[in-house]
Amino acid sequence: MKPTPFEYHRAETTEEAVRLLVECGEEAKVLAGGQSLVPTMNLRLAQPSALIDIAGIGGLAGIAREGGSLRVGATTRQSAVLADPEIAVDAPMVAEALRWVGHEANRNRGTFGGSAAHADPAAEIPAVLVALGADLEITGPRGFRTVPAADFFVSFFTTSIEPDELLTAVRLPSRHGPWAFEEIARRHGDFALVGVAAALVVDEQGIVGACDLVLMGVDDVPWSAQAAQEVVVGNRVTPELAREARAVIESTVEPSSDVHASSCYRSHAAGVLVERALLKATGRKEQG
Amino acid sequence: MTESGGFPYPGGGRFVGARVKRAEDPRLLTGEARYAADIQLPGMLAVAFVRATEAHARIESIDVTEALSLPGAVAVLTAADLDVAPVPLPFEFDGLAAPPQPALARNKVRFLGEPVAVVVAENRYQAEDIADRVRVRYDRLGVVVSPEAARAADAPLLFEDLGTNVLFERTESAGDVEGAFAEAAHVFRKTFHTNRFVACPMEGRGVVAHYEPRADHLKVWSSTQTPFLLRTTLAAVLPYPEHRLQVIVPEVGGGFGAKMSTYPEEVAVAAASLKLGRPLSWIEDRRENLLAANHAKEQQITLELALDTEGQILALRAEHVGDAGAYNFNSTSCLIEPFIGARNLPGVLRLRNYEWTVVSVATNRSPVGAFRAVGSTPGSTTRDAFLDEIARQLGIDVVKFFRKNMIRADEMPYHQATGQVYDSGDYIGSLDQAVELVDYAGFRRRQEEARSEGRYLGIGFSPFVEATGWGSEIAKSQGLPFSSHDNASVSVDPSGMVTVATSMASQGQGHETSFAQVAADVLGVDVATVRVTQGDTDVSPYGMGTFASRSAIIGGGSVLLAAEEVRKKVLAIAAKTLEASAEDLEIADGRVAVKGAPQRGLSYPEVAAIAHWDLGVRSDDDGHRLAATRFYDPPATFSNGCFVALVEVDPELGTVKLEKIVGVEDCGRVINPMIVEGQSHGAVAQAVGGALLEHMVYDENGGLITSTFMDYLLPTALDVPPIEIAHMETLAPHTAGGFKGMGEGGLMSAPGAIVCAVVDALSPFGAVLEELPLGPEQVARMAGSLATEGGHS
Numbered sequence A: 001m002k003p004t005p006f007e008y009h010r011a012e013t014t015e016e017a018v019r020l021l022v023e024c025g026e027e028a029k030v031l032a033g034g035q036s037l038v039p040t041m042n043l044r045l046a047q048p049s050a051l052i053d054i055a056g057i058g059g060l061a062g063i064a065r066e067g068g069s070l071r072v073g074a075t076t077r078q079s080a081v082l083a084d085p086e087i088a089v090d091a092p093m094v095a096e097a098l099r100w101v102g103h104e105a106n107r108n109r110g111t112f113g114g115s116a117a118h119a120d121p122a123a124e125i126p127a128v129l130v131a132l133g134a135d136l137e138i139t140g141p142r143g144f145r146t147v148p149a150a151d152f153f154v155s156f157f158t159t160s161i162e163p164d165e166l167l168t169a170v171r172l173p174s175r176h177g178p179w180a181f182e183e184i185a186r187r188h189g190d191f192a193l194v195g196v197a198a199a200l201v202v203d204e205q206g207i208v209g210a211c212d213l214v215l216m217g218v219d220d221v222p223w224s225a226q227a228a229q230e231v232v233v234g235n236r237v238t239p240e241l242a243r244e245a246r247a248v249i250e251s252t253v254e255p256s257s258d259v260h261a262s263s264c265y266r267s268h269a270a271g272v273l274v275e276r277a278l279l280k281a282t283g284r285k286e287q288g
Numbered sequence B: 001m002t003e004s005g006g007f008p009y010p011g012g013g014r015f016v017g018a019r020v021k022r023a024e025d026p027r028l029l030t031g032e033a034r035y036a037a038d039i040q041l042p043g044m045l046a047v048a049f050v051r052a053t054e055a056h057a058r059i060e061s062i063d064v065t066e067a068l069s070l071p072g073a074v075a076v077l078t079a080a081d082l083d084v085a086p087v088p089l090p091f092e093f094d095g096l097a098a099p100p101q102p103a104l105a106r107n108k109v110r111f112l113g114e115p116v117a118v119v120v121a122e123n124r125y126q127a128e129d130i131a132d133r134v135r136v137r138y139d140r141l142g143v144v145v146s147p148e149a150a151r152a153a154d155a156p157l158l159f160e161d162l163g164t165n166v167l168f169e170r171t172e173s174a175g176d177v178e179g180a181f182a183e184a185a186h187v188f189r190k191t192f193h194t195n196r197f198v199a200c201p202m203e204g205r206g207v208v209a210h211y212e213p214r215a216d217h218l219k220v221w222s223s224t225q226t227p228f229l230l231r232t233t234l235a236a237v238l239p240y241p242e243h244r245l246q247v248i249v250p251e252v253g254g255g256f257g258a259k260m261s262t263y264p265e266e267v268a269v270a271a272a273s274l275k276l277g278r279p280l281s282w283i284e285d286r287r288e289n290l291l292a293a294n295h296a297k298e299q300q301i302t303l304e305l306a307l308d309t310e311g312q313i314l315a316l317r318a319e320h321v322g323d324a325g326a327y328n329f330n331s332t333s334c335l336i337e338p339f340i341g342a343r344n345l346p347g348v349l350r351l352r353n354y355e356w357t358v359v360s361v362a363t364n365r366s367p368v369g370a371f372r373a374v375g376s377t378p379g380s381t382t383r384d385a386f387l388d389e390i391a392r393q394l395g396i397d398v399v400k401f402f403r404k405n406m407i408r409a410d411e412m413p414y415h416q417a418t419g420q421v422y423d424s425g426d427y428i429g430s431l432d433q434a435v436e437l438v439d440y441a442g443f444r445r446r447q448e449e450a451r452s453e454g455r456y457l458g459i460g461f462s463p464f465v466e467a468t469g470w471g472s473e474i475a476k477s478q479g480l481p482f483s484s485h486d487n488a489s490v491s492v493d494p495s496g497m498v499t500v501a502t503s504m505a506s507q508g509q510g511h512e513t514s515f516a517q518v519a520a521d522v523l524g525v526d527v528a529t530v531r532v533t534q535g536d537t538d539v540s541p542y543g544m545g546t547f548a549s550r551s552a553i554i555g556g557g558s559v560l561l562a563a564e565e566v567r568k569k570v571l572a573i574a575a576k577t578l579e580a581s582a583e584d585l586e587i588a589d590g591r592v593a594v595k596g597a598p599q600r601g602l603s604y605p606e607v608a609a610i611a612h613w614d615l616g617v618r619s620d621d622d623g624h625r626l627a628a629t630r631f632y633d634p635p636a637t638f639s640n641g642c643f644v645a646l647v648e649v650d651p652e653l654g655t656v657k658l659e660k661i662v663g664v665e666d667c668g669r670v671i672n673p674m675i676v677e678g679q680s681h682g683a684v685a686q687a688v689g690g691a692l693l694e695h696m697v698y699d700e701n702g703g704l705i706t707s708t709f710m711d712y713l714l715p716t717a718l719d720v721p722p723i724e725i726a727h728m729e730t731l732a733p734h735t736a737g738g739f740k741g742m743g744e745g746g747l748m749s750a751p752g753a754i755v756c757a758v759v760d761a762l763s764p765f766g767a768v769l770e771e772l773p774l775g776p777e778q779v780a781r782m783a784g785s786l787a788t789e790g791g792h793s
């Protein structure tokens, strides 16, 4: 389990990283925390010709308030995000989801941006970014652009970042509505078999104005459960409504099977988790 | 002296039974310990293996031209270059067709991951690059990945010469099984299929071989459990004169049986070093370990039980079908799962009528071999699940059901239907103690209350009896008749310090501590003055090594016997010097003195100095050299105990939360309770994996899907619940010191306890065991939360 030969470059600035990406060509890869890339290289599933290490770029790490949102630099370590007091207040679902991401040792190295850029469809952070309506900042030789999370994830391990571009930050809008994050994994720290990030907007009467239900582990990208969201919006979340949403999920989701769980189980669990998430988010005791 | 040793020795007895801190831990915990991967020799080269990428194929050609042109390439050796004999069976076994595995595949590969060529390069990175470029052309053959497929009439054959894939098939019986079934009030029958899971030691295999042509010396460091057997095997197959071959076991990071047999890789690396005259190092990586170190635990077991109206067991039929994988290597590895499984399945049950069928079938999967509680894990798990299900159907509490059918203490020694003679123990007493420890009645109340809140708690029991010691007698009674023994030397040096050399080879069990405790008590010295050496064939006396819970009995026993001889010499020298009779002397705290007159005495250094340098004493009798080597091949002895699991299950999602696992262990005289508990804890962790997580999954082409730790799920510390271990101490009546073996019971029994607890939790849903391991999907299905397999719920 040793990687194939590769060049190693350590970039000092974002500009230098972009220049190196251009120079080294399509076979080069960005190295951030290495928690996904290095194992894949050791298994020789990835055989990049060069690595551009961005972990040392000063301006890329850190969390800053910008207007109504929190800007998380791409190389901010996951553990730093998890421990951040502003995240706890303005984006508590991010902190909750990070507790499910690997183990402490992985989070000490793994970066927030890396998790988004890696785009594992069973990963927690991508689903949360879509549910919260985060924006992703990308820099490349053609300049700077911002992509909404809903458009960022393209397919398995594929995002709208071009090979010569760099994800530089994630902007998290502050959302203070009811939320819940539910997941089932084989062991604590494993990628989700299925999980759901639920973010709601509810008025004083308890009527749901907006509902984002984003599932992980059921599609090749974080999956927005449109039909179930529609069931919820405009209504009060009751056990019956949650059950109805569950039924809609079970009949609309089409996950695939793997060695850990069949499609059938994943559909079922997705329904159960959505039901539980809705009840948890709105603070009602689950019944039945 | 009784056969149980003289514990407590007059004036001694301070260390055996005490929680002596492990002598090996400071170096293990600080990283000072040196494993195979830490060995660096001048001019050493790295080895990687080219492994089969097909599960069953003829090798058409191997092209190494491009590979040899890569940087760092030294050699690529195939079966044609390394002419070594396959590892022979250590003993004849009637009816066993067991074609051995060659060191490197010859003409044909039979499982994916089989070694095809040895790549030697400057470093491991280059070796892997080179291995990738060795072009092997395969002509694919039909693949069989299950015993059912392999037994089909038109199945492709792994070994054409045999004309069948069935390597072994035998039915044995005791008593009147047919008669008992004819009389039965109830007959139950069920087929179980247990999961394939593996030892996964933290350290994989590793071999460093250094051939020095002019010294005519071949030195092999290997992460093995059996240094002497490896030496003897290498000498035979390479071939190389055994007296010029030295095997050294560096620190070993776990073995659990998987480092017991001689592997093809060990032979290939040694042979390559002989050929090249260079030191070579092969350090197995995790993927190789999952692919090609032995697999274990998978059996298909059909049980049929006859009961009378009172729930008394009348007879049992068992059929064990083992998936041997592609080869039988070295030992009777293809047999040990089903064969030992069937023999140990009755366990604690009072059984007069038993019929058991054992079948072993070759398939295109990784070869099966030993792993802690060999064969017995599947047997115990299925037996427990079966009995649990039957008790529920009959409306009998499972503990009552067990108690009614378990062997009583007053029936000891008990002649089990399988021919094994259980020497001693209070099996029901162990169960009762476990019942008390978990407050069974209280648990049932708690379970009721929880159910009314929609929470599902469960409890599972698994009483066990464990064949330990594996001397020749027990080997014979297990149906695998081989000579099995060990030696230990104990010597006192001129300064009065004690060295114990044993043929055992620790993989973390703490031999350096427990053997020192035994020697210290026998000799009456402080444990800190005893050092234990092991694992170097140039230093230790010959023996079989550490596996099958044999070290405490055979290692501890041989140390005890050798130390007793040295003790006699110490007493004789002191008697002569002090002008007293040896019977009037006692040894305590490192001093030999006249009983009742402690001032008339000698310290160990004084005795040692006299023994070595005092011409008057020494010349008297050369037997006064303070050293002895003793051989020990113990009689059979069986440990016992009971594990209980407490769980909470989410029936909708199928998740299992382990609340607690409680174990009662009776391993005879306990040398070090802390080490015994550590063994149980480790076994329980593996039981958690086996019951809930671990499974080797193949695709229909013989490809291993679970070839990394992303897919092969080991329990982490977070998955292992609190474990409580209690001790019972029924001295073994016939072994030296009264020791019984232990270490495997937890993996024999805790998986069954966990499985039964999950089923118990889901009993309101009418759950029964269907599939292992119990992942969330299997559990949700048991609870009826999911539609049938494949369907959409």
Ligand SMILES: Cc1cc2nc3c(=O)[nH]c(=O)nc-3n(C[C@H](O)[C@H](O)[C@H](O)COP(=O)(O)OP(=O)(O)OC[C@H]3O[C@@H](n4cnc5c(N)ncnc54)[C@H](O)[C@@H]3O)c2cc1C
Pocket (backbone or CB within 6 Å): A029, A030, A031, A032, A033, A034, A035, A036, A037, A038, A039, A054, A074, A075, A100, A101, A102, A103, A106, A109, A110, A111, A112, A113, A114, A115, A117, A118, A120, A122, A123, A124, A125, A161, A165, A166, A167, A168, A189, A190, A191, A192
């Ligand atoms: C034992 C273990 C358990 C894990 N469990 C989980 C889990 O439960 N859930 C989960 O979500 N993840 C899990 N992970 C993966 C972990 O979260 C990774 O850290 C994360 O997926 C990638 O972040 P990284 O900084 O390590 O990126 P790297 O591994 O360095 O890179 C990953 C990929 O993203 C690209 N990339 C990284 N940063 C950028 C950037 N700024 N711009 C452009 N491309 C970039 C790289 O080129 C590479 O292709 C686990 C990892 C391990 C080792």
